[in-house]
Amino acid sequence: MSEATTQQVTASLPEGRYFFSGNEAVAEGALSAGCRFYGGYPITPSSEIMERMAARLPERGGVFIQMEDEIASIASVIGASWAGAKAMTATSGPGISLMQEGIGYAVFTETPCVIVDIQRAGPSTGQATKVGSGDIMQAKWGSHGDALPIALSPWSVQEMFDLTLQAFNLAERFRVPVYLMGEEATAHLREGIRVPERVEVVERNRGPGDPFGTDEPDGVPPMPAFGDGQKLLVTGSTHDRRGFRKTDDPETHRVLVERLHKKILNHAAEIIQMEAYHLEDARVGIVAYGFTARSALFAVNRLRKEGLPVGLLRLKTLWPFPYETVEALTGSLAHCLTFEMNMGQVSGEIQKVCRCPLSVTTQVNGTIISPLTIERKIREVLS
Amino acid sequence: MTRALEGYIRPEITGTPFCPGCGHGSLMGTILRAIEDLGWDMDDMLFVSGIGCAGWIPSPHFNADTLHTLHGRAIAFATGAKLVNPDLRVMVIGGDGDLTSIGGNHLIHAARRNIDLTVICANNMIYGMTGGQAASTTPVGCFSSTTPQGNPYPPFDLCKLLEGAGARYVARFAITQPLELREAIKKALTLTGFTFVEAVSPCPTQFGRRNRIDQATGMIRYLQEHCLPKEEATGSEGPDKIITGEFVGA
Numbered sequence: 001m002s003e004a005t006t007q008q009v010t011a012s013l014p015e016g017r018y019f020f021s022g023n024e025a026v027a028e029g030a031l032s033a034g035c036r037f038y039g040g041y042p043i044t045p046s047s048e049i050m051e052r053m054a055a056r057l058p059e060r061g062g063v064f065i066q067m068e069d070e071i072a073s074i075a076s077v078i079g080a081s082w083a084g085a086k087a088m089t090a091t092s093g094p095g096i097s098l099m100q101e102g103i104g105y106a107v108f109t110e111t112p113c114v115i116v117d118i119q120r121a122g123p124s125t126g127q128a129t130k131v132g133s134g135d136i137m138q139a140k141w142g143s144h145g146d147a148l149p150i151a152l153s154p155w156s157v158q159e160m161f162d163l164t165l166q167a168f169n170l171a172e173r174f175r176v177p178v179y180l181m182g183e184e185a186t187a188h189l190r191e192g193i194r195v196p197e198r199v200e201v202v203e204r205n206r207g208p209g210d211p212f213g214t215d216e217p218d219g220v221p222p223m224p225a226f227g228d229g230q231k232l233l234v235t236g237s238t239h240d241r242r243g244f245r246k247t248d249d250p251e252t253h254r255v256l257v258e259r260l261h262k263k264i265l266n267h268a269a270e271i272i273q274m275e276a277y278h279l280e281d282a283r284v285g286i287v288a289y290g291f292t293a294r295s296a297l298f299a300v301n302r303l304r305k306e307g308l309p310v311g312l313l314r315l316k317t318l319w320p321f322p323y324e325t326v327e328a329l330t331g332s333l334a335h336c337l338t339f340e341m342n343m344g345q346v347s348g349e350i351q352k353v354c355r356c357p358l359s360v361t362t363q364v365n366g367t368i369i370s371p372l373t374i375e376r377k378i379r380e381v382l383s
Numbered sequence: 384m385t386r387a388l389e390g391y392i393r394p395e396i397t398g399t400p401f402c403p404g405c406g407h408g409s410l411m412g413t414i415l416r417a418i419e420d421l422g423w424d425m426d427d428m429l430f431v432s433g434i435g436c437a438g439w440i441p442s443p444h445f446n447a448d449t450l451h452t453l454h455g456r457a458i459a460f461a462t463g464a465k466l467v468n469p470d471l472r473v474m475v476i477g478g479d480g481d482l483t484s485i486g487g488n489h490l491i492h493a494a495r496r497n498i499d500l501t502v503i504c505a506n507n508m509i510y511g512m513t514g515g516q517a518a519s520t521t522p523v524g525c526f527s528s529t530t531p532q533g534n535p536y537p538p539f540d541l542c543k544l545l546e547g548a549g550a551r552y553v554a555r556f557a558i559t560q561p562l563e564l565r566e567a568i569k570k571a572l573t574l575t576g577f578t579f580v581e582a583v584s585p586c587p588t589q590f591g592r593r594n595r596i597d598q599a600t601g602m603i604r605y606l607q608e609h610c611l612p613k614e615e616a617t618g619s620e621g622p623d624k625i626i627t628g629e630f631v632g633a
């Protein structure tokens with residue numbers, strides 16, 4: 001099977017340190033990855049991504065368009081991707097809800113694209129300018145049917161840059177929509193980041209070959225573009241390897257849906273990233289992600305200074321979920337704690353495999369979870 | 384002669400899914416004849432469609448790149464593809480429900496932006512595929528599975544809508560006017576910018592049957608009787624008349 005290729009290219013800015021907001025870093029990460037199309041609709045707290053892309057993308061030979069709504073945004077992104085461009089959109093909760101049908105279409109037609117979700121406090125319009133992490137389950141389950149996109153969770157402005165770049169690489173490698181699950185707090189945070197001289201980018205495999213099937217049950221087929229003379233047949237209906245509709249054939253549907261899962265799950269080791277802090281000898285372990293993991297690390301470092309056996313597992317990949325790591329980790333802990341800016345969405349996944357008592361702390365008031373809250377909770381558990 | 388358009392159809396295709404008497408097969412032929420007249424290479428073309436009977440006109444039949452998208456969203460998908468690759472000649476084909484009801488927002492905005500697309504709206508005045516429900520184009524008083532007492536709401540005049548939205552070329556012909564329709568499609572394809580052709584197409588299965596036009600030939604007769612060239616219109620016609628012609632960019 002031919003594969004996507006990896007190349008070293010110059011980053012979107014001269015090498016050096018930059019003082020950026022998270023949203024600005026997302027835009028530069030996307031440009032560095034080779035993004036050539038942005039279709040979007042304004043929404044707080046993500047709009048600065050769109051504004052920077054509007055200014056920067058045309059300079060770099062790309063196309064920016066402000067569409068009439070989020071449904072049109074994701075549709076334009078998918079159309080652009082099939083025309084051969086690396087393509088993205090960015091939005092927040094209400095926009096993510098509107099995009100779900102299109103994201104399901106992208107999963108089923110194996111269309112690489114990046115969807116940045118700068119999460120705010122929901123449900124509904126909620127607290128439009130405040131932080132939340134309530135879209136984690138929607139990223140996995142929001143579209144009808146069994147879809148398995150990839151979702152990444154950055155915790156810093158540097159990672160808004162780095163993980164956006166990686167989101168493009170994963171999308172192109174696996175022909176799948178990839179979410180960057182940002183949060184308002186990181187999107188509007190300003191920090192120093194380092195932009196390297198060169199970055200590694202993945203270029204999609206444009207064929208030849210059947211665009212919708214492989215001999216391997218977990219393969220990623222090549223993806224020619226419109227205009228390549230391949231007479232592509234792209235449809236959101238159940239289709240065979242060449243794209244012909246086979247909506248009455250049980251076997252075609254099974255093989256396709258299972259392959260779309262296996263191409264992600266069987267490569268989970270290649271996709272999943274996380275970081276462990278002080279976990280070697282920890283008796284109490286926190287599992288956290290996104291901005292909350294910053295507070296968690298702060299609390300853990302403080303308690304470590306007192307000699308307390310606490311550690312942190314920081315998830316950078318939320319989907320596919322690292323069940324095996326969490327199961328192994330919780331087997332060695334006396335107690336596991338989670339902290340989330342939602343009603344316990346990731347905690348539910350941890351619960352499925354947790355081998356020690358689990359304490360779940362949720363906070364849904366539109367503010368970040370402070371290090372002090374986490375520290376108090378750990379002391380409670382340890383006492 | 385019957386095989387004249389064979390090269391425009393994927394070799395795997397042995398038939399269409401359209402009901403006997405459906406206008407969409409005729410429209411399919413008219414579109415391909417227009418492309419043949421222009422001498423265009425199908426490898427330079429991209430056909431984008433949504434969901435509904437008319438979405439099947441290009442996909443899977445046309446021997447070119449085809450993108451069969453979501454209900455209502457074809458124009459937004461097409462916008463992304465066209466902007467990334469301006470060399471593609473992009474045609475969107477869809478039904479009235481698909482393009483003008485659920486997809487109405489995309490239609491008017493693409494026209495406003497003057498995106499270089501040709502949109503062919505196969506208007507059969509009803510939702511065919513889902514079982515004959517009323518559409519935004521169903522004439523007042525007509526029966527459908529969701530207007531059993533007759534449709535109380537006036538339909539869109541699609542050509543006026545597109546004119547208002549800023550389309551570069553706007554025309555309406557029925558499939559009972561195949562020569563005019565073919566010329567309109569050719570003009571729409573060759574003009575740069577957003578072009579729109581409303582092709583009034585009979586749906587005997589859902590529209591005809593519910594409105595006591597029992598035969599496919601009855602639907603053809605209905606269109607012949609109700610279509611009136613705009614040059615002959617006085618402005619005092621009743622709402623059942625279908626005024627045909629080129630309205631913008633003639």
Ligand code: SF4
Pocket residue numbers: 400401402404405406407436437507511512585586587588589590
């Ligand atoms: S339902 Fe109507 S529009 Fe659809 S194929 Fe049959 S006749 Fe044609």
